Amino acid sequence: MRTPRLLALAAIGVLGGSLAACGGDDSSSSDSASGGPIVVKASDTACEVAATSANAGTSVFTITNGGNKITEFYVYAAGDRIMGEVENIAPGLSRDLHVELPAGSYETACKPGMIGKGLRAAFTVSGSAAPLTDDAKLADATASYSRYVKSQTEALLPKTEEFVTAVKGGDVEKAKALFPIARTYWERIEPVAEIFGDLDPKIDGREEVTEEGMAFTGFHRLEKDLWAATPDISKDGPIADELLTNVKEIVAKANAEKLSPLQLANGAKGLLDEVATGKITGEEDRYSHTDLWDFNANVEGSKAAIASLRPVLEERDAALVKTLDTEFANVDTTLAKYRDGDGWKLHNQLTQADLKSLSDAINALAEPISKVAAVVSQK
Amino acid sequence: MSFSWNVSRRRAIGLAGIGVVGAASVGAGVVQAFASETDNSVAFAGEHQAGIVTPAQDRLHFVAFDVITKDRARLISLLKDWTAAAARMTAGRDAGEIGAVNGVPEAPPDDTGEALGLPPANLTITVGFGRTLFRDADGRDRFGIAAQLPPALDELPHFPGDVLDAALSGGDLCVQACADDPQVAVHAIRNLARIGMGVVSVRWSQLGFGRTSSTSKAQATPRNLFGFKDGTANLKLEETGLLKEHLWVQPQDGPAWMTGGAYLVTRKIRMIIETWDRSSLAEQESIVGRHKGTGAPLGHTAEFDEPDPAALPEGSHVRLAHPSLNGGARLLRRGYNFVDGSDGLGRLDAGLFFMAYQRDPRKQFVPIQRNLARHDEMNEYLKAVSLGLFACPPGVSGNGDFWGSALLA
Numbered sequence: 001m002r003t004p005r006l007l008a009l010a011a012i013g014v015l016g017g018s019l020a021a022c023g024g025d026d027s028s029s030s031d032s033a034s035g036g037p038i039v040v041k042a043s044d045t046a047c048e049v050a051a052t053s054a055n056a057g058t059s060v061f062t063i064t065n066g067g068n069k070i071t072e073f074y075v076y077a078a079g080d081r082i083m084g085e086v087e088n089i090a091p092g093l094s095r096d097l098h099v100e101l102p103a104g105s106y107e108t109a110c111k112p113g114m115i116g117k118g119l120r121a122a123f124t125v126s127g128s129a130a131p132l133t134d135d136a137k138l139a140d141a142t143a144s145y146s147r148y149v150k151s152q153t154e155a156l157l158p159k160t161e162e163f164v165t166a167v168k169g170g171d172v173e174k175a176k177a178l179f180p181i182a183r184t185y186w187e188r189i190e191p192v193a194e195i196f197g198d199l200d201p202k203i204d205g206r207e208e209v210t211e212e213g214m215a216f217t218g219f220h221r222l223e224k225d226l227w228a229a230t231p232d233i234s235k236d237g238p239i240a241d242e243l244l245t246n247v248k249e250i251v252a253k254a255n256a257e258k259l260s261p262l263q264l265a266n267g268a269k270g271l272l273d274e275v276a277t278g279k280i281t282g283e284e285d286r287y288s289h290t291d292l293w294d295f296n297a298n299v300e301g302s303k304a305a306i307a308s309l310r311p312v313l314e315e316r317d318a319a320l321v322k323t324l325d326t327e328f329a330n331v332d333t334t335l336a337k338y339r340d341g342d343g344w345k346l347h348n349q350l351t352q353a354d355l356k357s358l359s360d361a362i363n364a365l366a367e368p369i370s371k372v373a374a375v376v377s378q379k
Numbered sequence: 380m381s382f383s384w385n386v387s388r389r390r391a392i393g394l395a396g397i398g399v400v401g402a403a404s405v406g407a408g409v410v411q412a413f414a415s416e417t418d419n420s421v422a423f424a425g426e427h428q429a430g431i432v433t434p435a436q437d438r439l440h441f442v443a444f445d446v447i448t449k450d451r452a453r454l455i456s457l458l459k460d461w462t463a464a465a466a467r468m469t470a471g472r473d474a475g476e477i478g479a480v481n482g483v484p485e486a487p488p489d490d491t492g493e494a495l496g497l498p499p500a501n502l503t504i505t506v507g508f509g510r511t512l513f514r515d516a517d518g519r520d521r522f523g524i525a526a527q528l529p530p531a532l533d534e535l536p537h538f539p540g541d542v543l544d545a546a547l548s549g550g551d552l553c554v555q556a557c558a559d560d561p562q563v564a565v566h567a568i569r570n571l572a573r574i575g576m577g578v579v580s581v582r583w584s585q586l587g588f589g590r591t592s593s594t595s596k597a598q599a600t601p602r603n604l605f606g607f608k609d610g611t612a613n614l615k616l617e618e619t620g621l622l623k624e625h626l627w628v629q630p631q632d633g634p635a636w637m638t639g640g641a642y643l644v645t646r647k648i649r650m651i652i653e654t655w656d657r658s659s660l661a662e663q664e665s666i667v668g669r670h671k672g673t674g675a676p677l678g679h680t681a682e683f684d685e686p687d688p689a690a691l692p693e694g695s696h697v698r699l700a701h702p703s704l705n706g707g708a709r710l711l712r713r714g715y716n717f718v719d720g721s722d723g724l725g726r727l728d729a730g731l732f733f734m735a736y737q738r739d740p741r742k743q744f745v746p747i748q749r750n751l752a753r754h755d756e757m758n759e760y761l762k763a764v765s766l767g768l769f770a771c772p773p774g775v776s777g778n779g780d781f782w783g784s785a786l787l788a
Contacts, residue, residue, distance in 0.1 A: 262485065327577065356580065360447050364577025374486030 036060075037096065040110070042089070043067040047110030047119035054101065056127030061097040063110070065089045069342070072111040074118065075099050079325060081307035082148055087114075087155040087185075101125045113342045137312045138261045138376075144308040145264050146255075149189050152301075153251040156185035160247045167222055167240040172231045179223060180285075180293035180343065186219075186247075187297035188304065190274065191267030192254045199250045203243060206283065218243055220287075227287035261309060265373040268305035271298040272366040280359050282347040292335070292344035295358070299331055302369070309376060317375045320368060327365035334361040419559070420499035423469040425774040426639050427627065428782075430503030431711065431736050432616040434595040436557040439587030439715040440564040441645065441732065442572065443550025443767060444579035446512060451522045455787050457578045461506070461554075461571055462781040471499035474570035491573070493566050500560035504567055506782045507643050507769025510534060512551040527634050527786055531642055531739045532770045538752040538763070547583045547647065547765035555643075555734070557713075561588065583765065585647060587715020587732050594713060600674060600682065604650050604716050604729055605760075607667050608674030611682055612697075614711040625709040628738055636785035639773030641736040644744045647717075647765040650730040655760045666756045668697030694756035700747055708743040710735040730761075740768060 037060040041048040044067035063073045063086060074085045075097070083106065084099030103125050109118030159182035166175035186193065186204065194200045201209060203218045210216045216224075217239050225233050259267075278284040279295040306313070306324060313321045334357055338345040350358075421429050446454060464474045473479050475489025482488055513528040515521055556567040565586075572581055591603045592610030596617050603609040614621055623629070628637045655663070664671055668691045670679075676686030676697065691698040702709055713736060718729040737743040752758070772783050 360577075360580040363580075364447075367573070367576045370487045374483050377483070377485040 037062040040064070040073060040108070041066060042071045042073065042110040042112065044069050044112045045119075047073075047108070047121065049108050049121050049123070052122060053124040053126065056101065056103045056125055058098055058100045059125070061099070061108075062094060063089060063097065064094045065091050067091060067112050069113040072114050072118075073097060074107075074109045074111070075101065075123065076107045076109060077104060077307075077310075079307055079310045079321070080303065081144065081310050082151075082304060083144075084147065085151050087151055088158065103127050115339075115342055137315070141261050141264060141308045141312055142259050145259060145305055148304045148308065149192055149254055149257075149259075152185045152189045153254055156182070156189075156247065157251055159185060160244055163222075164240040164244045167226075167233055168237050170233060172226060172233060175222070175233070176226050176288070179219070179226065179288060180290035183219060183290075184293055184297040187271075187274075187294045188301035189254065190298070190301065191263070191270045191305075192257065192259070193250050194270075195257060196250055196253050199246055199253075203246045203250065206286075218246070220285075223285065223287045261312070261376045262373055264305045264309055265376045268302040268309075268372060269366065269369045271302040271305075272362055272369060274298050275362050276359070276366065279347075280355055280362070285347065289346035289348045290344070291347040292338055296335060296344065299328075299335070303328055306369070306372065309372065313372065313375060316378060317371075320371060320375060323368045324365070324372075327361075327368060331361045331365050334358055419501050420470055421501050421503050423466045423504075423775070424777045424780075428503075428505045428640070428771055428774045429469070430505035430555055430557050431641055431713070431771070432594055432622065432626070433501070433503050433557070434598055434616065435590040435592055435713055436501050436503070436564075437559045437590055438557065438561040438564050439590075439732065440556045440561075440568040440584065441587070441734075442554050442568050442584040443509070443582045443645075444552040444554070444572075444575065445582045446521075446551040446578065447580050448578045449521070451787070453578050454522055455781075457575055458506075458783050458787065459781045460574050462775055464570060464574055465504040465506075465567070468494075468567050468570065469499065469502050469504060471497075471502075474566075474574070491566065491569055493569075494563050497560055497563050497566075500558040500563040502556065502558040502563050502567060504571070505555040505557075505643075505771060507553040507555075507771040508532075508783065508786070509550050509552065509767065509769050511549060522787070524786055527636060529634055529637050529770055531628075531632070531637075531741055532768060533741060535644075535740070535766060535768050536745065536749075538748055540752055540758055541763045541766070543766050544764050549767055550582045550769075552579060553643070553645070553767065553769045561586070585717060585732050586719075587717050589716040591714045591716055591731060592712040594711060603714075603731055604652055604718075605655055605663070605667070607663075607669060607671055608682065609714070609731075610712050611669075611674055612686075612701075614709055621709065622711075625738055625743070626711050626736055632738065636772060636783075637770060640771050641711075641738065642740050643767075643769045643771050644733075644735050644737070644740055645765070645767040645769070646733040646763055648731045648733055649728065649762040649764055651726075651760045651762065652729055653726050665692045666695060666760075668692060668695030692756075694754050696751070696755055696757050699750050699755050705747045705750060706742070708747055710737050710743055710747070736771070 038054070039050040040061050040063040042063055042065045049061075061073065061075070065071045068091055070091070071089045072085060072087050073089065073095075075083045077083050083101060084097050086095045086097045089095050106123040106125060107120045108123045109120045111118040159178065163175060163178040163182045166178055190204070193203070201214075204220065205216070205218055206220050207216050207224070221239055222233070222236055222243070225231060225236055275295050275298045279291045279298065282289065282291050284294055285291045310321065338350065338354065421433055423429060448454060468474055473490035477489050479488045479490040479492035479495055510528065510532050512521065513525050554568060554571055556564040558564040558567070568584065572579075590601050592613050593600050594613065594616055596615050600608040600611050614625055626641055628640050628642075630638050632638070660671060664677060668686065669676055673680065674682035675684055676691065678690055679686070686697055686701065688698045688701045688703055698704065712734065714731050714733040716729070717732050718727055720728055722728045735744055772786065775781060775784070
């Protein structure tokens with residue numbers, strides 16, 4: 001967490017209005033004209049999508065996870081702009097994705113183990129779609145990002161519940177394993193969470209930022225107890241309960257919040273600032289050293305915000321988009337060196353030279369990203 | 380309302396409140412022919428880079444960079460951007476075309492702002508290229524310039540007694556910013572580092588708070604942290620014949636792109652000042668070879684009296700560094716005193732950030748330092764921690780030219 005700088009921005013330039021919710025699990029949407037859902041057979045090594053094209057309108061994908069790893073399913077537009085996604089599909093389960101797709105070229109992707117670029121396939125949508133006006137493009141950007149926030153909160157809640165249950169059940173090993181995973185969904189949308197001033201420190205405050213009269217609670221308090229030399233979480237039940245209560249509250253608030261395009265731009269930059277100040281230094285997860293999970297989640301969240309703005313940015317400053325693509329790819333490549341199975345190396349396993357290369361990559365990305373806000377606010 | 384580029388930082392801040400947006404725009408990499416400020420600014424363009432024979436300013440911020448891109452075009456683009464920004468800052472202007480306070484509120488300013496209201500302060504910005512820019516550790520030609528590697532940019536030998544910190548040594552590029560105001564020097568380095576993000580990464584940097592050399596006869600000789608006048612026998616701006624012989628790379632030296640340039644050796648020397656301070660005045664003077672008060676060679680009364688090496692103590696610093704014992708080699712020294720706080724043992728982490736410009740280090744710095752490393756009585760009080768060697772190209776000619784253009788264009 002950090003001081004809620006976005007608070008002041010929340011008041012200005014609020015866009016929104018009657019944006020139709022499209023995508024997500026909105027079961028009221030109608031199927032595509034091609035008739036019936038598109039079946040997706042997902043396994044640990046394959047992603048068989050029954051169709052490679054559809055007509056413009058709402059497409060429905062039915063994803064069945066026949067593998068042993070938890071998977072996700074995405075539909076991406078150019079630049080990995082997420083048009084729709086289903087997170088957290090456990091082995092053996094089936095989930096539907098309703099997603100509204102205008103004519104264009106897309107990619108479908110399964111992500112077994114919830115990591116990497118996923119198993120991709122081309123997906124083409126044809127038919128007519130009215131061109132968007134400038135204002136409509138900005139509205140579309142915030143709608144697109146709202147879908148992202150929704151998808152993340154839909155995974156944050158059950159994962160936090162699992163984590164809290166493990167803590168309350170005294171299962172230290174399980175709680176330790178769940179800690180960085182539950183946090184991933186939190187870290188991806190942290191700039192949104194930070195809008196709600198007092199909740200963020202309660203959920204994600206580090207020990208040194210607790211003010212006088214305020215208890216040290218939330219994720220990091222539980223982290224400290226879980227990673228103690230002799231872990232004792234027998235008295236952490238109330239803290240775990242409070243964490244879940246606060247997460248529920250912030251999820252409700254985050255989904256009700258109408259964000260402005262400027263907030264998206266500043267959020268994309270804010271997430272990289274988080275990486276530069278808290279994750280590179282190992283301050284965020286100082287007991288568990290799972291900082292790279294948060295690092296990656298921050299970068300993914302930043303990428304999602306930029307992806308939502310992409311059509312606007314493409315039109316106004318195509319060179320900047322090209323630079324951002326290059327530098328996001330550079331961050332991903334640099335970070336990928338520290339993959340460890342389905343997770344990441346621990347911060348204290350990295351050398352100073354490793355950390356410097358990560359810092360260089362973030363700086364190279366954050367400088368151009370800091371220019372996005374001015375491009376978005378152009379009249 | 381239009382905004383003229385002939386507005387200095389001090390005048391620009393007065394205008395800032397009116398919300399002026401920079402109207403004139405110049406292409407990146409173009410050196411603007413700024414109207415000269417009336418006060419204390421140094422000409423940026425010229426045959427040689429400024430900041431070498433320029434009368435040594437009081438303050439230093441020096442930085443060495445690693446180049447982190449593999450893309451030659453990005454390296455060239457950076458050198459163009461740096462040249463343009465350096466020309467502006469040297470003239471007392473903001474680093475970017477828009478400036479610290481004249482842009483749109485949603486954008487981060489293209490100048491960091493801490494020099495607003497400050498004069499040019501004789502700022503000079505000098506750039507050098509390290510050997511590792513040409514070839515990496517595996518000998519690979521990084522940017523298609525390996526054939527242009529000057530023989531004089533040879534790896535420096537190990538000097539007896541040196542325990543160097545690799546993280547504080549070397550570098551692909553260096554930038555020396557000197558100014559009479561420390562904030563102006565820091566501002567210059569900070570903005571160049573920012574412009575370079577994604578292309579270069581700061582490897583190490585050094586602040587110097589006081590000059591230890593004079594590079595002009597108009598300047599008084601300053602003192603180093605041993606309390607002695609330093610640089611009395613330095614090469615000076617006015618000695619054009621000697622500069623040609625000892626400082627500037629000549630056409631016959633090769634490669635052609637270095638003609639008019641010079642080689643810079645940097646050496647961070649920690650001084651063990653607590654033990655030095657406990658040594659007697661006679662011992663201190665005997666180690667240096669000069670009187671502490673006047674700076675005169677031992678046995679003489681005036682600072683600029685010519686020392687007779689044969690009459691000086693065998694292991695004295697002045698004798699061992701004398702040209703007569705080093706094949707006539709001379710250097711243009713431009714070092715600065717530093718204090719980097721304390722060392723955790725209650726001692727000041729202090730010393731001399733030695734910088735010396737020369738025509739060929741193989742014939743100048745290397746033999747002199749070999750001699751000093753073996754015999755200098757002063758070594759008991761010194762500990763070298765970093766070493767660097769950089770090829771500083773000639774100056775930029777003006778519009779369109781950029782640092783290293785003859786090497787990379």
